[in-house]
Amino acid sequence: xxxxxxxxxxxxxxxxxxxxxxxxxxxxxxxxxxxxxxxxxxxxxxxxxxxxxxxxxxxxxxxxxxxxxxxxxxxxxxxxxxxxxxxxxxxxxxxxxxxxxxxxxxxxxxxxxxxxxxxxxxxxxxxxxxxxxxxxxxxxxxxxxxxxxxxxxxxxxxxxxxxxxxxxxxxxxxxxxxxxxxxxxxxxxxxxxxxxxxxxxxxxxxxxxxxxxxxxxxxxxxxxxxxxxxxxxxxxxxxxxxxxxxxxxxxxxxxxxxxxxxx
Amino acid sequence: xxxxxxxxxxxxxxxxxxxxxxxxxxxxxxxxxxxxxxxxxxxxxxxxxxxxxxxxxxxxxxxxxxxxxxxxxxxxxxxxxxxxxxxxxxxxxxxxxxxxxxxxxxxxxxxxxxxxxxxxxxxxxxxxxxxxxxxxxxxxxxxxxxxxxxxxxxxxxxxxxxxxxxxxxxxxxxxxxxxxxxxxxxx
Amino acid sequence: xxxxxxxxxxxxxxxxxxxxxxxxxxxxxxxxxxxxxxxxxxxxxxxxxxxxxxxxxxxxxxxxxxxxxxxxxxxxxxxxxxxxxxxxxxxxxxxxxxxxxxxxxxxxxxxxxxxxxxxxxxxxxxxxxxxxxxxxxxxxxxxxxxxxxxxxxxxxxxxxxxxxxxxxxxxxxxxxxxxxxxxxxxxxxxxxxxxxxxxxxxxxxxxxxxxxxxxxxxxxxxxxxxxxxxxxxxxxxxxxxxxxxxxxxxxxxxxxxxxxxxxxxxxxxxxxxxxxxxxxxxxxxxxxxxxxxxxxxxxxxxxxxxxxxxxxxxxxxxxxxxxxxxxxxxxxxxxxxxxxxxxxxxxxxxxxxxxxxx
Numbered sequence: 001x002x003x004x005x006x007x008x009x010x011x012x013x014x015x016x017x018x019x020x021x022x023x024x025x026x027x028x029x030x031x032x033x034x035x036x037x038x039x040x041x042x043x044x045x046x047x048x049x050x051x052x053x054x055x056x057x058x059x060x061x062x063x064x065x066x067x068x069x070x071x072x073x074x075x076x077x078x079x080x081x082x083x084x085x086x087x088x089x090x091x092x093x094x095x096x097x098x099x100x101x102x103x104x105x106x107x108x109x110x111x112x113x114x115x116x117x118x119x120x121x122x123x124x125x126x127x128x129x130x131x132x133x134x135x136x137x138x139x140x141x142x143x144x145x146x147x148x149x150x151x152x153x154x155x156x157x158x159x160x161x162x163x164x165x166x167x168x169x170x171x172x173x174x175x176x177x178x179x180x181x182x183x184x185x186x187x188x189x190x191x192x193x194x195x196x197x198x199x200x201x202x203x204x205x206x207x208x209x210x211x212x213x214x215x216x217x218x219x220x221x222x223x224x225x226x227x228x229x230x231x232x233x234x235x236x237x238x239x240x241x242x243x244x245x246x247x248x249x250x251x252x253x254x255x256x257x258x259x260x261x262x263x
Numbered sequence: 264x265x266x267x268x269x270x271x272x273x274x275x276x277x278x279x280x281x282x283x284x285x286x287x288x289x290x291x292x293x294x295x296x297x298x299x300x301x302x303x304x305x306x307x308x309x310x311x312x313x314x315x316x317x318x319x320x321x322x323x324x325x326x327x328x329x330x331x332x333x334x335x336x337x338x339x340x341x342x343x344x345x346x347x348x349x350x351x352x353x354x355x356x357x358x359x360x361x362x363x364x365x366x367x368x369x370x371x372x373x374x375x376x377x378x379x380x381x382x383x384x385x386x387x388x389x390x391x392x393x394x395x396x397x398x399x400x401x402x403x404x405x406x407x408x409x410x411x412x413x414x415x416x417x418x419x420x421x422x423x424x425x426x427x428x429x430x431x432x433x434x435x436x437x438x439x440x441x442x443x444x445x446x447x448x449x450x
Numbered sequence: 451x452x453x454x455x456x457x458x459x460x461x462x463x464x465x466x467x468x469x470x471x472x473x474x475x476x477x478x479x480x481x482x483x484x485x486x487x488x489x490x491x492x493x494x495x496x497x498x499x500x501x502x503x504x505x506x507x508x509x510x511x512x513x514x515x516x517x518x519x520x521x522x523x524x525x526x527x528x529x530x531x532x533x534x535x536x537x538x539x540x541x542x543x544x545x546x547x548x549x550x551x552x553x554x555x556x557x558x559x560x561x562x563x564x565x566x567x568x569x570x571x572x573x574x575x576x577x578x579x580x581x582x583x584x585x586x587x588x589x590x591x592x593x594x595x596x597x598x599x600x601x602x603x604x605x606x607x608x609x610x611x612x613x614x615x616x617x618x619x620x621x622x623x624x625x626x627x628x629x630x631x632x633x634x635x636x637x638x639x640x641x642x643x644x645x646x647x648x649x650x651x652x653x654x655x656x657x658x659x660x661x662x663x664x665x666x667x668x669x670x671x672x673x674x675x676x677x678x679x680x681x682x683x684x685x686x687x688x689x690x691x692x693x694x695x696x697x698x699x700x701x702x703x704x705x706x707x708x709x710x711x712x713x714x715x716x717x718x719x720x721x722x723x724x725x726x727x728x729x730x731x732x733x734x735x736x737x738x739x740x741x742x743x744x745x746x747x748x749x750x751x752x753x754x755x756x757x758x759x760x761x762x763x764x765x766x767x768x769x770x771x772x773x774x775x776x777x778x779x780x781x782x783x784x785x786x787x788x789x790x791x792x793x794x795x796x797x798x799x800x801x802x803x804x805x806x807x808x
Binding site: 283290295297298299300322323324328417 | 454456624627628629630631714717718720721723724793795796797
Binding site for chain 1: 474476506508517520657663
């Protein structure tokens with residue numbers, strides 16, 4: 001065995017049958033501006049992998065929010081629109097209603113979707129707009145420097161809650177995903193994460209379902225993806241993932257919240 | 264020719280639709296028309312009025328404060344618009360519920376008791392058409408057949424079966440309108 | 451000649467949108483313009499032409515639905531009245547920043563705040579000077595009749611697409627609510643996706659292998675690039691000013707005095723001109739049809755000829771500032787206005803003219 005291994009060259013290894021992972025074709029060559037350890041990059045990749053696998057690049061239209069992923073259109077190689085803060089579901093409605101054969105999705109953070117854009121989120125969900133909403137929840141405003149988000153946990157520190165979120169003063173962390181699951185217009189509602197290989201695989205399945213249900217005109221699919229914000233949380237990436245497991249996910253448990261009824 | 268009319272009464276009397284029929288008749292006759300519903304707090308008191316202009320030429324202001332003809336269908340409107348009739352103009356009113364009859368002598372005053380007539384005909388909803396008939400008898404602003412055509416155009420098709428009864432009401436109006444007094448023209 | 455109908459201004463707008471082949475209307479009810487969405491709902495435009503109609507949850511949402519659809523090259527419009535148009539300003543600024551075509555109708559009511567539901571012209575500044583944040587302009591059309599309400603839908607859309615810029619029809623409660631004779635045009639077909647792809651290659655219709663991806667955005671983090679973009683906008687507005695000024699002149703040739711008025715006020719002033727002429731006063735009326743671009747040059751020419759100019763507006767005096775800028779102090783400029791939903795009478799305008807100039 002040892003002798004054989006020594007004889008292998010890189011040319012021997014780089015063979016089609018040995019391929020386990022390839023660069024996602026529908027991500028551009030632009031280098032992500034996201035912090036090392038941030039989940040945005042993985043979430044971007046998963047969505048683009050699904051678009052690639054379903055061969056719908058020519059029918060996909062994405063909507064970027066205001067927040068860390070404001071420049072998502074620099075990375076996703078599809079037609080995209082950049083919305084005002086919180087308004088992505090309204091844009092998605094305008095696009096999808098006038099072009100029902102397209103695959104339309106929004107990509108929104110917690111401040112965008114669950115604070116300033118709450119009305120647009122709830123009403124797009126309630127109307128059952130036939131689009132997908134990908135909701136990235138990291139419990140903080142990353143882009144503007146770590147302020148409190150609607151999903152910030154009790155006692156969690158942020159630059160606007162430096163002594164921890166005081167529920168009496170700032171209200172409760174908002175479980176908007178559970179909330180939209182109550183609306184008749186949502187078809188599929190789930191909460192996923194991308195901090196472990198198993199979680200990534202599950203998240204991709206969820207994203208794929210969201211696109212497939214759109215094709216079947218089932219109504220709105222809402223996929224929350226919980227990620228860390230190690231910069232905003234002021235932690236090392238590995239610690240941030242650990243903290244997420246121990247503190248964030250107990251409050252925001254992973255798994256499907258609303259699944260299509262089986263006939 | 265330009266005729267400036269105010270039609271004023273209670274909401275529900277068909278004031279606005281009577282104005283609409285006049286306008287449609289004017290259009291059929293190739294005239295310019297404007298229809299301007301009342302703006303102002305008086306709308307909240309349950310009164311409704313509309314000013315209608317029918318003209319051979321381009322109409323400048325649709326918002327006017329003096330009228331060639333006032334059609335007055337309740338006391339509040341009498342109090343408000345009697346003095347808005349131009350000297351030598353026409354005031355046509357329904358006596359029903361009127362406690363103070365028109366007093367001006369420099370205008371032509373006519374009375375058409377349409378409410379009573381409509382009740383007698385057992386078609387209270389044609390009240391406004393009786394008034395319209397009265398108006399056209401006194402002032403043939405539009406031709407009678409054009410008025411009927413205007414009626415057809417302004418009614419949605421599902422109500423077209425009501426045209427004969429409305430037509431009858433218009434003709435009845437031409438018969439029952441009475442002159443109260445002619446304008447005294449000062450020398 | 452097309453079919454003649456008796457219509458309210460608000461209804462004429464709605465019918466024109468369907469006939470012009472619009473792809474969608476997204477709105478939120480507010481007095482005095484709810485007839486626009488009500489008329490559309492009754493007409494079932496999805497059945498007639500496939501035009502989308504949606505009552506949104508707010509003005510914010512409706513203008514952003516417009517943004518999304520316009521970004522995909524669709525011909526879409528919204529309508530509201532003053533307080534609602536204030537809410538739409540965020541979206542309008544983004545639409546201007548992303549250089550998207552769309553049509554916004556403002557049936558103005560008196561303000562500030564909730565104000566009154568009666569007609570007013572107090573949103574002139576908001577409409578012509580930008581309205582939302584940032585350096586931008588709308589193309590602003592001011593109809594003075596129900597026919598123009600109808601006609602300006604097509605004109606507004608044409609200009610919006612020609613310049614990739616939002617256009618606004620600035621009306622008021624009087625023109626929205628009154629009925630006049632309208633000549634209805636032929637039904638135009640809606641554009642197919644193929645036509646949109648060919649005509650508007652910038653639209654997000656889905657990336658195909660023959661082109662780069664399309665991005666609709668108003669974001670530019672590099673100041674140098676942002677300034678270049680601002681300069682491009684300035685150049686666009688300059689072109690619009692050069693090519694798209696529209697106005698009407700009534701008895702202006704021999705006028706000693708000039709009224710300047712738009713929309714409902716211009717109709718009143720037309721009557722004032724008739725009355726003044728009967729009294730032997732040589733009065734004319736210049737009616738701006740486009741408020742942006744404003745007929746500044748034409749007014750500057752009149753500044754050499756007339757003895758005085760009076761701007762008549764249902765506001766405390768907004769357009770009068772543009773009149774003054776245009777004539778550069780070469781002639782006396784006065785303002786006469788009523789506010790709070792009061793429409794001035796032709797008589798009081800004449801009285802004001804006499805007081806100020808004679």
